[in-house]
Structures are given as C-alpha cells and as structure tokens.
Amino acid sequence: MISNVSARVEALVNGRRFADAAQLLLQAAAAGDAGAVAQLGHWRISGAIVRRDLAAARTLLGRAGTAGDRDSAMLHAAFVACGVGGPADWGSALALLRRLARHDDRARSQLALIDGMPIEADGTPQTLARREVLSGSAPRVEALRALLSPEECAYLIEAGSPSLQPSMVVDPQSGHLMPHPIRTSDNSQFGVYSEDLVVNAINRRIAAASGTAADQGEPLQLLRYRPGGEYRAHMDALPGEANQRILTVIIYLNDGYDGGATTFSRSGLSFRGGVGDALLFGNVGADGRPDPTSQHAGLPVTRGTKLIATRWIRKARFTFPSPQPLTPY
Numbered sequence: 462m463i464s465n466v467s468a469r470v471e472a473l474v475n476g477r478r479f480a481d482a483a484q485l486l487l488q489a490a491a492a493g494d495a496g497a498v499a500q501l502g503h504w505r506i507s508g509a510i511v512r513r514d515l516a517a518a519r520t521l522l523g524r525a526g527t528a529g530d531r532d533s534a535m536l537h538a539a540f541v542a543c544g545v546g547g548p549a550d551w552g553s554a555l556a557l558l559r560r561l562a563r564h565d566d567r568a569r570s571q572l573a574l575i576d577g578m579p580i581e582a583d584g585t586p587q588t589l590a591r592r593e594v595l596s597g598s599a600p601r602v603e604a605l606r607a608l609l610s611p612e613e614c615a616y617l618i619e620a621g622s623p624s625l626q627p628s629m630v631v632d633p634q635s636g637h638l639m640p641h642p643i644r645t646s647d648n649s650q651f652g653v654y655s656e657d658l659v660v661n662a663i664n665r666r667i668a669a670a671s672g673t674a675a676d677q678g679e680p681l682q683l684l685r686y687r688p689g690g691e692y693r694a695h696m697d698a699l700p701g702e703a704n705q706r707i708l709t710v711i712i713y714l715n716d717g718y719d720g721g722a723t724t725f726s727r728s729g730l731s732f733r734g735g736v737g738d739a740l741l742f743g744n745v746g747a748d749g750r751p752d753p754t755s756q757h758a759g760l761p762v763t764r765g766t767k768l769i770a771t772r773w774i775r776k777a778r779f780t781f782p783s784p785q786p787l788t789p790y
Contacts, residue, residue, distance in 0.1 A: 466497045474510070479787040483511050487790060490521070499525035499533045506653060511790045513783045519546030531565055536654065542584070542661045544676070545653060551584030558658055571659050574616055578662055586662075586669045590739070596730050599746065600755040604732065605670050605710075605739040609663065614714040614737055616659055617651075617770055621683035624649035628684075643693040644759075650680040667710050667772055671741055679706075679773045683714075686721060686767040692759035694726050697773055698744040698751035705745055708774040712739040718765030726756040749776070 466489040473482035486504065489497035502521030505514045519540045526534025538561065540546055542554035555575070561568035579587040590605040609617075625647040629638040651660045660681060668675040686692075697709045711723060713734035722733040723740055732740055746752040759767075 466494050467500055470500065479510050483788045483790040495525060495528040495530065498528065499530050502533060508784045508786055510787050512786045515546035531561065534561055535565070535567060535657070539657045539661065542658045543656055552582055554658060571657055574612060574659050575662060580662060584662060584665055586666045590670050595732060596728055598728070600725070600743045600752055602725065602730060602740065602742040604734065605741055607737050608666065608670060608739040609712055609737040611736050613659070613663060617663070617683060618714055618768055620655065620660070621649045621651065624655070625683065625685055643695055645690045646692065647685040648682055650682045652680040656680065664772070670739070671708055671710060671774060673708065673774050674778070676778045677775045679775065679779055682771045684769050684771060686759065686762045688762050688764060690767070691761040694756050694758040696744065696751055696753070696756050698755065700751070704775045704777050704779065705749060705751070706773045707745050707776050708741065708743055710739055710741050710772045710774065712770040713737070714768040714770060715766070718762055718767045720761050720763035721767040722760050724758050724760060726758065727754045
C-alpha cells in the first residue's frame, strides 16, 4: 500500500513541483516515516530529483530494511557486498542475507548458490578457472573453462530475462533511441539495483580470472540472440576514451542452439564455449589504444536461442557519471 506521504510526493512530482516533493520527502524521512525513508533511498540512488548520494542511500536502505521493508533490506545487503556507498564487506552482507533467508525466498535461492561456491570468508574466490590460450598473438585470446557452474548460468538467465529489451543506441542526429545498427539482440544489465550477492560473487570471480579488480568492470550484461540475431564485426574499445575497455569477458550460458560462434576478423579464430565457459581477450595494444586486431563478431544464430553474459573491463575503476538533479537537495 502506498503511504499518504508517498501519494502526496507522487502528486507533487506529477505536477512538476519537484522542490516541494523533495522537501516533503526529506521531512517525512527525517521524522521516521518508513515509506519515505525507503523512497528517499531510491531517490538518492537515481539522482534525478535530488542529488545522487550513494552513502546516504546505503544508510537509508538499511533503516528501511530494519523497519521491515524486505526489498530495501535485500538491496542494502547487495550494497554492502558490492561496496556501493561504503566499503565492501562480504561477511556482513552474507550475514544480512542469512537473516533475510529465514523469511524471503529470493534470499534463500541466493544462499543456495553462494553456499556451494568455493569462496573465502571475505568473498575472494578460492579457485580460478582453467585457462586455455587460444591465441598468443594480438589479440591474446583465452578460454576460461567452467568459469561458472550450470546452476549459476541458469540463475543469471532467470534473474536477467525479465528486464531484456531490444538492443538500442542513441541516434547522434536526433538524440533519440534507435535499433542498434549492427547488433540484433535483446539485452539487460545487472546494475546497481540488480547486482545481488550471487552476481557480485560472479563479478569477483571474473576479476580474479582476468587479473583485474572487480570495480574495473562495467555492469555484467545478459544478451539474448534469437534465430537471425548477430553482432556484426566490431571492436569493444571506445574511441577517445581515457578509461578504456582493456578486456572483454564473454560467458556462454546455454546450449541447444546452432551458429552464434564468436569469430575474430583478422586471425580467423572462432570459438563457441560450452555452458559456463568464458572467452577472455584484450581490446588495446601496448600503447593503450584500441587494437584493430581485436575486431570480432558474434555470428548469426541459425537455430534456437543463444544466451551470453558479457563484462567489459576498464583500465581503472568504472563509475557512471552523476546526473544533474532537478533540485538542489
């Protein structure tokens, strides 16, 4: 049920009275209104109406969770695990999740996977995937065998599928979204709202396998290619980007499809992994600039549906720029 404060805030927003809405929400949260505390936490994440403040959001979500809001409690546990708005603390996050699992099916399903993962008490992976060099010349390409278990692959598919949308890009002329010109697929991402403890553990494993830090990665993406779907020849490195995408990791989540191999244009190397296998390759040369030999393609799927998870890894810590809020609060 929407609280009276939330309804009034929504009415003010709909009337474009953003400053009044922000003031009301801030006052109600300060007075301890549980719904307002949770809503303000989400506003602090968004940064659309009030300024983005992830540290404040983390605190607010914790307060709302303590008051009985399970969604806020789940997100708070994820923030603690991922280090959003404060230091990462896997042990504390796992303890929060265990308490939630007494009453929450989502928490129980996450724990069932996490308890089967070979990880240390601090969340560090105990073992690394077996690395198989496919190409030692530029670009260096390696297979990471059994990076994920079949159960972990199924979890990513189930968790990410409800958010899948056709792949789009911004039209540089109009500024509007348009179908992706070279990629026919659907995609979703495990961003700040959906990087739960399972996804965070997977991201830590990707980082360990690639010799990078987890915070260098962009959000893990789920991609779905139906028959005819493909990603034509392209490079993952970005033009003129200082914090470049130095590495790409592609995880193959399912089987039961034909076509869909990943091929490299210059070398002719072609790879299609089994369930849980991953492909790791470099995108830049020794000078840090985009490497033309990294050009690759996802060939058309001819039968069935191909599902992969992709993570682009930057040179340094990756963060999204903060939006400009509509109010000064």
